[in-house]
Amino acid sequence: MGTGSDMYRQQILDHYKNPRNYGELEDPDFTHVGENPSCGDTIKVDVALDDDGETIETVAFTGDGCAISMASASMLSERLRGMTVDELDALDTDDVTEMLGVDISPMRIKCAVLGRQVAQDGAKIHRGELDPDADRTRTEE
Amino acid sequence: MGVQEQYPFDVGAIRDDFPILDRLVGGNPTSPGQDETDDVDLVYLDNAATSHTPDPVVDRIADYYRSYNSNVHRGIHQLSQEASVAYEEAHDVVADFIGANGREEVIFTKNTTEAMNLVAYAWGLAELGPGDNVVLTQMEHHASLVTWQQIGKKTGAEVRFIEVTDEGRLDMADAAAKIDDDTAMVSAVHVSNTLGTINPIRELAELAHDHDGLIFADAAQSVPNRPVDVEDLDVDFLAFSGHKMCGPTGIGALYGREELLEAMQPYLYGGEMIRKVTFEESTWEDLPWKFEAGTPSIAQGIGFAAAIEYLEEVGMERIEDHESLLAEYAYDRLTDLGGVEIYGPPGDERGGLVAFNVEGVHAHDLSSVLNDYGVAIRAGDHCTQPLHDELGVAASARASFYLYNTVEEVDALVDAVREARDLFA
């Protein structure tokens, strides 16, 4: 059997059906929205930082999309807590698939990385490294 | 099982012409072709995206490369003459197939999309301006929607969309209201690649012509699976793609009424399309070559004609009947499953495809799970994003059938959809 049903192991289905940190923060330090137009996946990530302005204190997300994108955002929201913004910035695709703990088929990678990309772009805009007019994030070539 | 007994032809014999249908899948998708990691039977239900190519067509293409590969129109040598004759005669085969008057009315393009762009640029840029309008339907494929939208922006012409009813049919009262004396072109999809709706092209043609407008039919999903005759439909332009009708990729056709094509200026310039060139001036070749600049897709053109001959041997009415049989069966079985929303008109009124969503399962997840059962469907917006917005969904799953598909394959689809639904429940 292919990577498909492996892709939907219990953990992924659990995060999809019961997303963690789902909602919005009262007073986030930054907020960013991204989408994956071909799937219609949309994710909004809110991040609140510690007083040091570097460490991620809490993350919340809302969104609409496939199991892979939603489960990935849910897991990421737990994973990011306590990380620094630099550490967030350093997360690559392998880190995301490792976190998901399953092989993601090539056509679905963009779903898996959407949450991470939104969080990273949000942080970059917050630091003035990315133009906020390039308002939305897309994980498509 | 009574349904198989209603097959209008010997589907098993057809399948023998398509060795790809016997392959296994399920292994590593990054290395092309079957290998030992593949372990489930392929159930290919993505024919509206592209169809498979039968051995007789593959052989005809291979024969060109093996025995008379050469450039066309240029050489006096024998191979070039053989290639030219075969390539030119392929236009006659296409012309006959759709009831055109002759090769003058058939331009080979890369695909439907290029055919649409050819008319939009060669006719649209010259003829359209502020005050004019182009009327499309809400169920247009991006090939026509985006093209006319952008030509509208360039020329100042207004682009209007005929609405789709809740049952997934074209609202003909709205069509009659939107097509008016300022309508220069009506561009409408014949069979919707998402809703499966078979649109009344002839009625639209009458509306367009009553107002001195033209009509372009996007026949990408109709020419492959039913008899289509340009005179019966009374269209001015019509386009379709070889790869959706047992032919190779890289080839499609634009039909245009001869006097319209005659009046249009070329879309691409260069070799093969000129008659006389000086440093200052050029004159154009006769139709259809005037619109086929540069070395054309020769093998593909020859393969396109071979595909048409293959389909004609089976018979277009019978292919239509077979598709209707499978579409209706799939519609009924998916409906009976529960929790499945199907878009478009009822099963007995549609082309051979069914687009749907399963409650609680994103179309991409559905397609991934189906892939595990070897079932290949399309998931996404099928190049009809605005229509999906109207339907209120971001994406849908689509199963589409062709002459080699079977009732058992529809059963495999339904079983896999049930598994996916239960996995996410």
Ligand SMILES: Cc1ncc(COP(=O)(O)O)c(C=O)c1O
């Ligand atoms: C209705 C319709 N129009 C146009 C196209 C575009 O065809 P092509 O990609 O071959 O240009 C398609 C298929 O993708 C289609 O289904």
